[in-house]
Amino acid sequence: MSMVGLNLLAKLNRIICFEKHVDPQIPFGGINVLFFGDYLQYRPVYDAPLHTDFSLPSKKRSGKLPNEKEIQQRVARSLILQINCVVKLTQQMRTEDxxxxxxxxxxxxxxxxxxxxxxxxxxxxxxxxxxxxxxxxxxKAPILVFRNEVQTQLNNKADTCKGKPIEDPALIRKLLELSDSKTEHLPGLLPLVPGMPVILTQNIAIELGLINGMNGIFRQLVYEEDSVSTEVLSETFPNNTKYIHRPLYALVEISRSNIECSLEQLQPNPVPIPLIEQTFRINIIDVIPKDKKLKSNQKAILSIKRSALPLVPAHSITTHKSQGQTxxxxxxxxxxxxxxxxxxxxxxxxxxxxxxxxxxxxxxxxxxxxxxxxxxxxxxxxxx
Incomplete structure (x- = not known):
């Protein structure tokens, strides 16, 4: 419940009613919906939590008519208030002390x-x-931090071992150093050392248990042989670092996956994690040469398509990402x-x-x- 916000709930309600061809005033198209979770966990990102009380005074809403987003939030809140059966789980299953x-x-x-x-x-x-x-x-214990930037810095320090291609050195450096939170969680530089802990950042195959937030151990990187470079792209890493520009997939040991396989000469449960593609937009005004002025109607916004492994090191993870894990x-x-x-x-x-x-x-x-x-x-x- 803590990961679902009012806007998402309202959207789910609209979709179900549409697909069931029923009156939108019938909650969730008349089907039974089961909610479970803890209201004291982190609130959903960029959304209002399900427990939002619109009867309480708010400086943001004072004297203003609600916009469409706020109307949908109130609709979703009314759905929550119609829940007619609550079961409280009182036995703590994680803590043994x-x-x-x-x-x-x-x-x-x-x-x-x-x-x-x-x-x-x-x-x-x-x-x-x-x-x-x-x-x-x-x-070997992960460090929980509050901010993505701190997570990236710690993970980079812990590891010691694209449309039209971008060739401008300043722009390349800017893109590689962007925080994961600004690149759809696909890092520009992904430090990998065999045996290091990693976390999946995307849903790869839900039915197989390969989901966002799943922990694993990186075992091997498979890549095109001619894509290896020793040219230093970041001062963060040692001078003998090898930079792989065209990876194909990574073999990750995930003990909690639903895949049963045992490849020869590899650790148990190796799972091939493929590349995924994401698009994000960034402002490049700070890397445009001073002698090149933009036209009055031009914006220094670039759309970047990145193909990369949906993994991040797990030496450090955010407290938000740790939610739900033991x-x-x-x-x-x-x-x-x-x-x-x-x-x-x-x-x-x-x-x-x-x-x-x-x-x-x-x-x-x-x-x-x-x-x-x-x-x-x-x-x-x-x-x-």
């Missing part, structure tokens, strides 16, 4: 106490109970970005593991972050 489970339960309500704070401080790096991140098992070991940061008062920013990273001993915290953090409470609309939805 009773003391830590009680801490998480208090955290959900914004009611952690100072004992909880002191317990978490025992897991901050530098404490006797926590070794160095260079030592096992923490040297991680064996994890490194987290509880020092929140400025002006972030969303309970999910604390609850999601802390609840990815089964035991407190399975996580370490990068640095000291404020006690007040454990007191962040759910919003009024979240509380109303949970308690009703």
């Amino acid at each position: 009773p003391q830590y489970l009680q801490l998480l339960e208090r955290l959900r309500r914004g009611q952690c106490n100072y004992d909880d704070y002191e317990l978490l401080l025992t897991q901050v790096i530098g404490q006797p109970s926590v070794g160095s991140l260079n030592d096992s098992p923490w040297n 991680l064996n070991k994890v490194v987290i940061d509880l020092k929140l970005p400025n002006e972030n008062d969303d309970i999910a920013a604390i609850y999601v990273p802390l609840s990815r593991v089964k035991r407190l001993a399975d996580l370490v915290i990068l640095r000291h953090f404020d006690y007040k972050v454990l007191l962040i409470k759910p919003s009024k609309s979240q509380l109303a939805e949970i308690e009703n």
Whole structure:
């Protein structure tokens, strides 16, 4: 439920009613719909959460007539309010540590106490109970971060081992260094080392379990032999880095896939991950030579078509991407970005593991972050 917003729900309702050829006033065309999830997870990206309460005063809506988008959101909210059967699951299936489970339960309500704070401080790096991140098992644990840019920087540092082709060096460098969040999650430079953890960023085959967010281990890259270059494209990587310009597919070990195969001389469950193609638009005004002025009606917007592997390194992942996953070991940061008062920013990273001993915290953090409470609309939805 947390991944579905009101706009998406309204769109699904319209599509179902259209396909079923029924009155649009009949919710979901008269079919039964099952919702499940947790309202205290991250909110949907670029959408309003299902628990949005339009009866509460809002500065954005004050004195204004609702636009079409807001009307559709209200329609979707009315659908949620028509749910006539709610089943609350009370047994925690992930957390095995009773003391830590009680801490998480208090955290959900914004009611952690100072004992909880002191317990978490025992897991901050530098404490006797926590070794160095260079030592096992923490040297293989993913680091959860809040921003895509930080994720990319950490992943690049951890790895030590196209229409009309673009030839302008400045433009090439700009495109290669763009954050994944601006390129439809296809990175320009994808560092790969055999044995490194990776994450799928696109749905490849849902029926086979090859879905966005699935973890795996990179084993081998298959590529055109004449596409290897040692010309340095980024100072981020070592000087002996090989740059593969035309990969064909990657072999990734995915233990949780539904594929049964065992190729000779390869690790169990190797899955060939093919290239996918995405198009994105960028502003290139900063790389246009000063002696080349644009016409008054021209825009410095370029449409880029990129064909690449739908993978990113998993040395570091965003807290948003970690949502729904159970991680064996994890490194987290509880020092929140400025002006972030969303309970999910604390609850999601802390609840990815089964035991407190399975996580370490990068640095000291404020006690007040454990007191962040759910919003009024979240509380109303949970308690009703």
